[in-house]
Amino acid sequence: MRTVAVQAKIIIDLPMISRSRIQFVMSLQRKKVRDIEKLFVIEGDKMVREYLMSGKPVRYLIAKPEFIGSIPAGLADCADETIPVTFRELAKISTLKTPHNAIAVVPVPEAESGHDIVPVGLCAALDFIQDPGNLGTIIRAAAWFGISEIICSNECVDLYNPKVIQATMGAFLNVTVRYGDMKVFLEKARKQGLPVYATLTEGEPVYDTGLTDTGVILLGNESRGISGELMQYVTTRLSIPKFTTARFGIDSLNAGMAAAIVFSEFARRGYSK
Secondary structure, eight states: OOOOEEETTHHHHHHHOOHHHHHHHHHTTTTTHHHHHEEEEEESSSHHHHHHHHOOEEEEEEEEHHHHHHSSSSSSSEEEEEOOOOOOHHHHHSSSSOOEEEEEEEOOOOOOOOOTOOOOOOEEEEOOOOOOOHHHHHHHHHHHTOOOOOEEEETSOTSSSSHHHHHHTTTTGEEEEEEEEEHHHHHHHHHHTOOOOEEEEEEGGGGGOOOOOSSEEOOOOOTTTTGGGGGOOOOEEEOOOOOOOOOSSSSSSOOHHHHHHHHHHHHHOOOOO
16 A cells, blocks of 8 residues: 655555556557557646646546646546556656656547648648657747648658657647648649748748748758659748858758748748737
């Protein structure tokens, strides 16, 4: 029997989380399992708390009793099941080197086709982004600069990869991310008369280029850039000028940094929501 104090409450006979439950949560690190179960994992006090406050459904809240006792009254009741655990038990489930105090297992929202809807206003389109940290950073930058929709090619890393979710720091709650055939999506955008801005190493400096409040900001793969077959849809080539003569160690920016800079220039001109 374990007795754990939670603020003024006492939880008695706190059951240990079962081995099968631990294995199930850990299995959600694999995309194949996430696709079958339609569930994904959120880690960290801030993200779990904000997710609960958003009112979205939660299948399991797995947390230290101190965390459960610290959240506003009634929030823990939003979860189908709340499972108090020790730090040691949490460490068995966590994908982090230093686990936080809470993990939530939540449903994957119903998917939308990426090429069925061309967003009104500005959106970002990502071609073959493979690094989870880059995708998470791009989502975070989009949320910060008021871009609420991102279209990913089918080859992009999965949004619900734990490393992507962690890198967003909760910004995924504010951005709609859809997957689809990028060629079909861009073709439809062009037929609707929308400009397609491509971020390239060679192009017009983003600070000196005429921009609009509608269109698609297209970002390419970390190493190969934008696929050749997509270049036919590009109407404006943007580049980020280098403001130094240094030659070593800074030959390029990663996709997340480039996205943030380009998004910020559109936002500076009032072209985002």
